[in-house]
Amino acid sequence: MIQVKKLSFDFPAKVLYKEVSFSLEMGQHCAFIGSNGSGKSTLVDMIINPDKYMYDGKIIKDESCRIGYASQFAVRDKEQEQTVFEYLSEKFVKNQNSTVAICEEMAVAENVEPLFEKYQALLDEFVSMDGDNYISNIQKQLYIAGMRELEETKLSELSGGEYKLLQIMKEMLLSQNLLVLDEPDVFLDFGNLNRLCKLINGYKGTLLAITHNRYLLNHCFNKILHLEDGDIQEYDGSYSEYRCSQLKEKLKLKQQSIEEQEEIYRTEKMVDALRIRATIVANPTLGNAVNAKQTQLDRLLARQIKEPFIELREPLIEFKPVEAKDDYTVLSVTDYSVSFDDVLLENISFELKSGEKVAIVGPNGTGKTTLIKDILKNNHPSIKIDENINYACLSQLTDENIDETKTVFEVMENLGFETKESISGYLEKFCLEGDALKQKVGQLSGGEKNLLKIAMIANTNAELLILDEPTSHLDIYVQMAVEKAISEYKGAVLMISHDFYLIANCADYVLLVEDKTLKRMRTRTFRKMVYDKYFNKEYLEVDKKKQELEAKITLAFKMDELMKVEKLCNQLEEISSN
Template identity: 50%
Template structure:
């Protein structure tokens, strides 16, 4: 369906792809992976709108029908008050109305042959998406997604995670042959993440899915595309096998490269001695020896093993506070309630003490984000902040925080820097190359926007951080950096998250949304609830060990310690073998 041949593309001052080639065949479910800012979303946009890009090489698109697309960013048109069912049925109703209109026109026109062709084309399009059964299919898909009974809900009343699932259902129904999803898992709760897995696995067509979510990677895909350092790796198989093979290849490649460099350096020293000797003594024999050794050195350099890409672009996230508050209630809610078209929270009361790190966890649509917004706005009489509390807010809606049409530099004018050079130097520690500083915020990837929010939050010296899905869009190394920063932060944190590992690794306890209220739950009890209701305990513990080993191998490679990396890789292989070579 899609084929790239020696595709190259660059932004000003930044090369994204260097002669990459890959193929997406019929009916594969392909995961598209890579760290933040490597150009995954740009490549997706090139597939969707190739005419908008000037690139070298070939990009061949042979897709019957439309290409479906689920964006990494969601925007519900609140003025468009339609139900979930109406939203999902729009394309079917449009084609149905068009067919009816053509039939009506046939009785009053002399363009009968032309209308017959148009009728057949439209009917084929309608049949291709199983139009005769769209009403029952909508209900079936909603049930698969865990959204049974949502048909009559207004689109504008859905949470971000719920709308993501509805978007995925819509594209799967009207674009059955080929669909691209850009991080469809962000903002999904544990139940809906399982629902997305079921939707992906039940789809019969071709899927290209950008994701950092290990659970989906482990359970949904039979092909991997990995974009790294302007090059692409293509692997037919599952993610577990791919990642292990990649680490093994990098260890072998680095060892060979080190051996080649050692041999090159030895010959370079011989050439230097011969050159000095030939200069001191005029000898034809020594001149020939020098020429032969220089030719050997040139051959060695030309065929040396290329060092693998082992650079880890891990941001240096530092969360500061002017001074931690001690022995006081930082945040108190008394009889807090919120409702939209239905009651979301009712008579909620809770307190958070200075220095506590608390996660609000619960299903999509239970008011978690609304609560954070009410705290930051400071207008709800049920919410009280303690004395000298200074807040900072990370929003899952980036447009709430940044002027997305303005440059990154412009958005940091109020961040307390004296010069542009200071901003550039500061943002480099968060992984932003200088050319990105002059780009509009709207051009950044979701992960880059989250990192940018964290960079700005750190400049506020707030002692209460309100973080709404801070790990969404972040790659593995950025997530590790954020977890480390939260652990070291000596202020108070209230975080909305569906990321089990971040909650388990960083939080003191959980506020669980249930029955329109919040219930305080210890981390030990929270873990047991997750094991019982959503994910197998053995799987989560195994996955944590596997991820830890993979990261340690990557860091060992970055440091050039390939002997350590080999030992860790042996440990990883044993772990995989102990678990049957695959995840449970």
């Protein structure tokens, strides 16, 4: 379907790819993974629109390849009065209307040949979309996604997550044989994530998806493309199998590297000893021996194993230490209500104590972000943030907290950093380094922007963090670093999240949006509810064990305890294969 051969491409401030090659076969469901800012979205755009770019190498598409694309950003007209069915059938109805219009023209035209060509093109398009069955196909897709009851619902009444799923469904219905999804899971609640999983698994064509979602990675894909540091690793198999293979390969390379370094050390010692003897004894044979050994050493140095490709960028995220105050209320919400056309939240009341970590969880479109925005404004009569509390926020709105026309360096300079070295050293911990400092914020990837926002609030002395989807767009290893930072933070945290792992690992309790109010729920009860309603309990528990094993393997690698690494890798492989 797609072949990429020795592709190289760079921006003025950043090299993205260095002779990367990979292929995508008919019918494969491929996950495209990699660190934030590694160039995944750009590479996808190059495949779809190669003529936009000046690159070296080749991008070869099969002649039959028809590409559909769904963006990570679901943009819509809130006043749109189409129903769900009308939206999904739009392209089919347009084709039928155009065909009727051409037929009417042909009936009165003197020269029908050019009109007949248009007519035939429309028919071919209709056939390629399986147009004769479009009504039943739409109903089938809605049924698969568990959205059949929304068929006659107006688009303006849908949540953002539901609308995003419709965008994906619309591309699937057009029978494109290659569907490209860019972070389709971002901001989806648990119900819509489950629906997305069903849609992907029910799709018969070839699929390429950029995603960092652990649940999708483990349930929807049979091929992995991993982009890191300008290089691509290609793996046919599931994500769990890939991770096991990756860690075992790292162990093998590490062992080979140790053996090589030992041989290099011995050869260097011999060269030094021969040089000393050659300076004492004027003997041509000794001189030849020195040259021969030096040549051997040069070869060893030239072919020594590089750092394993799988040395992943793992950020060190830490919030500044603060002290929790016993039984001290940092935020209170009393009889808060919000409505637009309908009431979303009604008579909401809760308190957040110093040191508590609380997650607001609920379906898309239930007023959570509006509540957070009103808390941040801190001028609503129902909301009070203690005046003695310093607080910081992470917002998903691009125009808040950050000027996208400034470079990363300028943004950090405005925060009080005095030298380039101090900025570089600070951002290096967040894996924002090198060329990223020269880039304008608007040119960063979604994940890099989120990382920059996290770096900004981590530089404050905030005793309260208000976080709106803090792990969105972040790669898996950054997500885990954020989880660790939040769990170790001593201040109060109020966060909106659909990230099950973040909630389960960090929240003291959950405020669940239900029947237009917030229901307080213990984290353990929340986990059970998620197990029962959305995900498989056994899968989530096994996945948690995998994460724990991978953390132990990472630590063992750092301590060069390779026998321990091998033992842990075997355990991980055993769990993954069951």
